Amino acid sequence: MVLSKTGSSVKAKRLFLIHLTMLVIGIFSVDASAKRLTIEIEIKNHFFIPDKIEIPANTKIKLIVHNRDSSSEEFESYELNREKLIMGERKANIFIGPLAAGEYPFFGEFNQKTAQGWIIVK
Amino acid sequence: MLDAVIIVLRETLEASLLVSFLFVYSNHFSVNKKWMFLALVSGIAFAVLVALQLSEISDLYDGTGQEVLFITVLLALSLLIQWINFIVIMPNYLKSNQQLLKILFSSIIVLAISLEGAEIIVFFQSSLANDNHFHANLLGSILGLGIGISAGAVSYYLLNQLANTGVIICLFLLVVVSAGMASQAVSYLMQADFIESGYPVWNTNTLIDERSVIGQLLYALIGYEATPSFTQVIVYFSYVLIPSASFIYFKIFSVRKN
Known part of the structure; x- marks a missing residue:
């Protein structure tokens, strides 16, 4: 045709x-x-609360970090390849994963002595 | 204090090395440097503006405003640097493009200083709100800034002394710097969930720890990443291989012609 x-x-x-x-x-x-899974944590007096987060392996998660301090902080992790400025009294969304089982430390770059945390993937 | 030195030094080093390479180019290809000094000043002004507006910027696009800004600036920077490299590689193209080079150099300086400067200013703002460490952080920041700028100056004088070899080194370093920026942009695309985040292709942390001094220096210089994703590796190597192949092609081509 x-x-x-x-x-x-x-x-x-x-x-x-x-x-x-x-x-x-x-x-x-x-x-x-x-x-995806959403997990919320806080920054208070330059500490991450909670500082340990357990997540399942091979899953993408949305991490919401609420900065309750008046000063800004930088969420950073070499293991996760993540880096994000979180201004004072604001929140930030950071997408993480999928990850293989293991421990992935993160820290607040501006207050490294106190702001330390771990993502534990099981 | 040491933390402050490292935070500020890391950002300063990235910008000051980049600016030093461009100054070496401008000497070698006799491009007027007046615009570049103006670009330095406007870069600082933009950095202040970005830092002051970062809360609002971050909230844009469903909380991915910061990533959108960084991706845009990093990709623009990486492409502008590659553009310059192509002009420099192509022998006949260079002479007729002095004006274009001047604009490209200045744009890169404005973008790089706004990006790195904004992060330093945000850190500084954060220190201001933190009474306990303010003096230590202030001193650390000044030290970091000083070391970073000095490193740029030293790199400029050394490369300038080397004449042609210096320019070839600049070309090589600018290629890897732009590749590192593109790879970093990919990392932000994943962080904002614009593209899928893949598993790392390899882990070289046991070889060179990303946190070590060498790791940090390599990060600033060649965009070293110990656990890159597949997309980052592909983007990085495309950024390195395309200009390298062109460089070899044009060199052989011009040699044959002569």
Whole structure:
């Protein structure tokens, strides 16, 4: 069957719309399936509370760090390759993982003597 | 105090080494340095602006504003540096692009100083709110800043003395610096969950600890990362291999032509 020029363009348009719909559905379903664990911790008087967080292996988590101090802090971890400034009395979201089992230390760069924490992946 | 020295030194070193390489280039390719001094001053002004607005910036885009800013600046910096390297590598292109080089040099200086400077200012603000350590942190910051700037000055004079060899070293270092910046941008993309965070491809912490002095220096110089993800490795090596291949190609090509 020979399609006219307009016929083929209509077909192409339809095909495009089908793909677009599939893509949108796909993205939303992937997003829903990857619904991640959220863990909230605090910084108080330059300490992380709690300073140990246990998470399951091979899972992505959203770590929300609430800085209750008036001074800013930098969340940093060499093991996790993460680095984020958290201003005074603000919070920050940091996505972590998926990780293999093990211990991953993190620290507050501006107050390293006190601000130390560990993510324990089991 | 030592913590303050290291925090400020790390940020200062990244910017001051980059600026020193650009100054060596500007001497060698006789690019007017007046704009670059202006860029230094505007970079500091931008750094103050970013630091003061960082709370608001961080809250943008569902709490990923800080990452968006850093990714944009780091990618812009890495691409601008690569652009300069291509101009420098291509023999015929250089002569007609003095004006362009001047703009590129200045833009890089403004961006680099705003980025690194903002982090130093935020640290300093944090020290101000912390009475106990203020004096120690102030002294440490001044020391860190001083050592960082001196390192830049020493690098400038040494590379300048080496003439052509110095320029080749600059070219090499600028390639790895830009690769490190691109890899860092990838790391921020993962931190903000814009791309999937992968498992580390290797772990060289037993070889060179990222926390050690050498590790920190390598981080500032070549963007050393002990546990990089696959995407970071790919991006890093593309940034290194593409200009290296072009450099070899143009060198052989120009030698054959002569």
